[in-house]
Amino acid sequence: MKLQRLVYSVLTITFFVSVGFSIYFFSQARASNARILEADTNNLPIPRYHFALIGEELEHDYWELVGQGAKDTEEEYEIAIEYEGPRRSNPEEQRKLLDMAIKSKVDGIIVQAVNNSFLPLINKAVDQGIPVITIDTDAAKSKRFTYIGTDNYEAGRLAGEELIEQTNGSATVGIVTGSFDNAHHQLRVQGFQDVIEQKSDISIVAIEESSITQVIAEEKAQNMLxxxxxxNALFGTSTHDATGMTEAAESLGRSNDLYIIGFDTLEENLQLLKQNKVDALIEQEPYAMGNRSIDLMMDIMENKEVKDVYHTDTSVVTKADLSVINE
Structure with missing residues (x-):
């Protein structure tokens, strides 16, 4: 009887999983057919290629810029781009979307490879003739064709060098990192640490994880403070860490005696910079990542040679830099 119930349970689960995949593939096919019908009706060219772009967080300002950079090439190249991602950062859901893209037999995939768990799926795609480009976070040991994005280790070094300069080489530092597991956050922390360790008067006393959310960043920053x-100095490695750290500083009455450096020059963080709540930001180029990833994918489609790695620019932005820009 127990065996019968077990078999029944397995069959039930398998049924619902199959239905789920069927619904997804049906919706993708319907959307693709709708685009083709619309193109035919309006005498527009039918897309030459169908690419999938899978980011970390669908409605995150940073990833929306990546997606927009990619989507802005559709007309130029006469292609269709499906921009997908979890509603909130979730590697497991990203992997499911990657697997769905492979099963949908898209012409090319651009994916943020958060950690090593993405390697088998990337290799599976390439083995099936679907070229893969990693974006924002690399999977150098996979069969991916190329990587485009920030040199995350160097970005961490830039943050460390800026902190050393602005604190005159003497500080006690707390780090709030977006994720202990995600490779790009690991590299940012490592680059930062490698620079800081060269200064005997600077020490890192705590490293906490924000799970890439403002609320948890605030909680962890408050706990460590x-x-x-x-x-007397805080470093955050993900977009929302800066806001969380400043909120924690304000709640503890520490706004005026902390040096704070965060990541990404999105509007929310720029406002913190203008208000002197943050001292510096590490600027990335998400729009350029998305835009250039499609250039590279088209090169691959045309059998042109691509380099192993393409790094987009990274820089330190302070309030003084904003003044120059506004002039």
Whole structure:
């Protein structure tokens, strides 16, 4: 009887999973057919290629810029781009979307390879004749064709060098990182640490994880500032960490005695910079990543040679830089 119930349960689960995939593939096919019908009705060219772009978080300002950069090439290249991603950062859901893209037999895939768990699927896609480009976070040991995005280790080094300069080489530092597991955050922390370790008067006393959310960044920053009241500098490795750290500083009355450096020059963070709540930001180029990823994919489609890695620019932005820009 137990065996019968087990078999029944397995069959039920398999049925619902199959239905789920069928619904997804049907919706993709219907959307593709709709685009083709619209193109034919309006005498527009039918897309030459269908690419999938899978980011970390669908409605995140940073990833929306990546998606927009890619989508802005559709007319130029006469292609269709499906921009997908989890509603909230979720590697497992990203992998499911990657697997769906492979099963949908798209012409090319651009994906953020958050960690090593993406390698088998990337290799599977390439083995099936679907070229893969990694974006924002690399999977150098996979069969991907190329990587485009920030040199995350160097970005961490830039943050460390800026902190050393602005604190005169003497500080007690707390780090709020977006994720302990995601490769790009690991590299940012490592680059930062490697620079800081060269200065005997700077020490890192705490590293906490924000899970790439403002609320948790605030909670972790507040906890470390309470536990280590001698902390006078904070470094955050993901977009929302800067906001969380400033909120924590304000709640503890520490706004005026902390040096804070964060990531990404999105509008929310730029406002913090203008208000002197953040001292510096590491600027990335998400729009350029998305835009150039399609250029590279088209080169691959045309059998042109591509390099192993393409790094987009990274720089430090301070309030003084904003003044120059506004002039």
């Amino acid at each position: 309470t536990k280590y009241p001698d902390i």
